[in-house]
Amino acid sequence: MYIYPEIKYDKEISSVSKELKADDIIKLLKDQLPSSQIDMMVSTMDNFRRLLKDQDSFKPFGELLSKFDHDGREMRVMKVTEGSPQFDAYLSRVQTIALWYIDAAQYTDNDDPRWIHYLVYEATKRTDGEGVRYALAGYASVVNFYCYPEMLRPRIAHILLLPQYRRAGNGAKFLQAIYNDLVPCRNVKDITAEDPGESFIHL
Numbered sequence: 001m002y003i004y005p006e007i008k009y010d011k012e013i014s015s016v017s018k019e020l021k022a023d024d025i026i027k028l029l030k031d032q033l034p035s036s037q038i039d040m041m042v043s044t045m046d047n048f049r050r051l052l053k054d055q056d057s058f059k060p061f062g063e064l065l066s067k068f069d070h071d072g073r074e075m076r077v078m079k080v081t082e083g084s085p086q087f088d089a090y091l092s093r094v095q096t097i098a099l100w101y102i103d104a105a106q107y108t109d110n111d112d113p114r115w116i117h118y119l120v121y122e123a124t125k126r127t128d129g130e131g132v133r134y135a136l137a138g139y140a141s142v143v144n145f146y147c148y149p150e151m152l153r154p155r156i157a158h159i160l161l162l163p164q165y166r167r168a169g170n171g172a173k174f175l176q177a178i179y180n181d182l183v184p185c186r187n188v189k190d191i192t193a194e195d196p197g198e199s200f201i202h203l
Contacts, residue, residue: 001093001136002055003041004048005029007060031147032099034107035090060121060134065181068173075137075170077177080117083110091117094139098160105158114144116154118181120174122165137165140178151189154182159193159200172203 005026028199030041030189042048062080069075080087088110098105118141121134136159145153156178161171182188193200 001040001090002048004045035094037089037092040093049176054198056133058134059099060119061090061121065118066177070122070165070168070170073124076121076123078119078121079181080119094119094136096190098158101160102158108141108157115140116144118142118178136172137162138173138174142178147189150187153188153189154191156191156193175203
């Protein structure tokens with residue numbers, strides 16, 4: 001996951017009023033990135049294209065939980081319960097997307113073993129016939145809270161679909177895949193959501 005911000009403008013605000021100064025958008029973007037992942041923002045289109053090409057062989061982390069159909073395209077839901085340096089770095093990059101769509105979004109504590117992460121991808125066959133290409137469609141993060149005496153209360157802290165996958169039933173199918181994974185667990189008391197928005201309630 002990499003970012004290439006392309007900023008275009010006709011003129012700066014300072015050319016209209018000397019009392020005003022344009023914000024440094026690149027700096028403001030970098031301030032929102034995890035300090036360990038600052039290199040995810042690239043400065044040239046050539047580098048961005050090269051990195052995208054390198055990611056063509058990306059394989060998702062975790063175990064395959066389920067599959068569902070999206071307008072004739074296959075969607076795959078992956079579940080990750082144990083972190084690793086590689087996954088933690090990837091997750092931090094994925095969670096930067098939430099900053100654009102979820103009010104007061106925060107990064108999860110990757111050192112906390114209570115977290116479960118679900119990621120949904122669009123899986124398409126490569127044109128060269130060599131395996132599958134994965135495109136991230138969304139993610140959800142669930143944290144397990146203790147419930148007396150020996151139960152758990154999973155709480156959905158984040159759930160996000162990228163815009164191109166919305167309004168097509170994918171959110172409901174993704175959420176159902178999470179429910180199907182958690183509900184059969186004998187130590188699960190109930191499943192809640194943290195500050196659910198209107199779109200989540202609609203699901």
